[in-house]
Amino acid sequence: MERAYIPTPLGITKLEGDENGLRAITVMNTEEEPTEIIPEVLEDGAYQLKEYFHGKRKDFTLDLNPQGTDFQKRVWQALLDIPFGKTTSYLELSKTLGDVKAIRAVAAANGKNPLWIVVPCHRVIGSDGSLTGYAGGLHRKKWLLDHESPVQQQSLF
Template identity: 50%
Template sequence: MSITIAYYQSPVGVLELRSNGDTLSHLLFCNSWKGNAINEADINFTVPSSTAIQNCITQLDEYFAGKRMEFSMDIVQEGTAFQQTVWKELCNIPYGKTISYLELSKRIGNVKAIRAVGTANGTNHVSIIVPCHRVIGSNGSLVGYGGDLWRKKWLLEHEAKYAFGVQKLF
């Protein structure tokens, strides 16, 4: 199966989108501590013929415009059964809301797995759509985000603005 790669210019920087067939497999932040380093001037932003990527771009446009609060697209991530459980539970965190890593570990039924939950959260390859940015520290602080903390803050404040009319959280 071939992999299609496209780039999307978002308010939080360039995103790399990958699809394998009809499903989205990656949505990564470029030029973050965990993402691919790229020269944005060299990027071709032409949308490929991949239906999954076209659908993703449409939904991202709506999300960043404050018109979409839930994503509906086929995604696939390779990972262990535990990681899949964590990623599935991330999708149950409502738009504009946050939970702690401890709460996430409780929700999957293993309060002692808090570190493993954090690691699984950090290995999510479909950022924003699988909303790992909605997980914060138990004390309410912004901690750990592969797309850099400034993006996490931006995404949470963006969602709070459209969900509750709140301008600044942190």
Template identity: 50%
Template sequence: MEKFTRYINSPIGWLEIQSTETTLTAICFVDKEANNSTIQPKILDEVEAQLKEYFAGKRKAFNLQLTPEGTEFQQKIWQLVQQVEFGVTASYLDIAKQSGSDKNTRAVGLANGKNPIPIIIPCHRIIGSSGKLTGYAGGLERKRWLLTHELSNAPTSGKLF
């Protein structure tokens, strides 16, 4: 299956967007722009447009075809993480309980850390049970930025973390 790539600059740095002809497969945090694929399928246009709307505070939910690669357990966790709404946080323990076992918090954290489509699958919304920011593949400063951005654009105000 052919993969396509586009680079976009965002308020949290350069993002490398990867897709097939019709679905989003990954978003990676990168240090700089590289060469875009010669062919640019419509899905890349749609991902870029929706990300720009999100960063502008105009989009609260994404509507994209996703095909993240991962184990069955990771897929289950990413599905649960997608249910955490814009402007809301959940703990690793919350997700573990929803997955069937409150003893899975470490496994949930590991699965969350392997999320290949950050922002769209909002792993930044998962925090420690104490309310502290813990781990983020893109770095805690990006996680803090994303949560603060959502707090300032959420319909209700309150503390996310």
């Protein structure tokens, strides 16, 4: 398993993967030193994340290899269908997966998403529009949703 640490506007991000694909992308809450030489199997992931943060990428084209239960993988796959700049609720996601009663399980699987940003769990909000739970912190969720918003806030000054 290869690892690399890259700087992003939201903190140092750790990429983990091998020839089978990216296994994890995690924003760190500690100050790791950025990796000087990115392992070849992680180069494309680092490059595409850089493009995303510079506003030049809306979709990722990476080989993914997350580890989880079959149910978690179904939820993570459904997250990939949420378009850039859009949001959905945990309830709607549960309906999409065919079981409205599974809302808590869907929320739990969403919270275990190992592929930060690429599998866009930040696009899932409460039914009332509130920013609910986010493993990376609500300030990061807000930043990501603002970054992806088709309507950019204009400054008056």
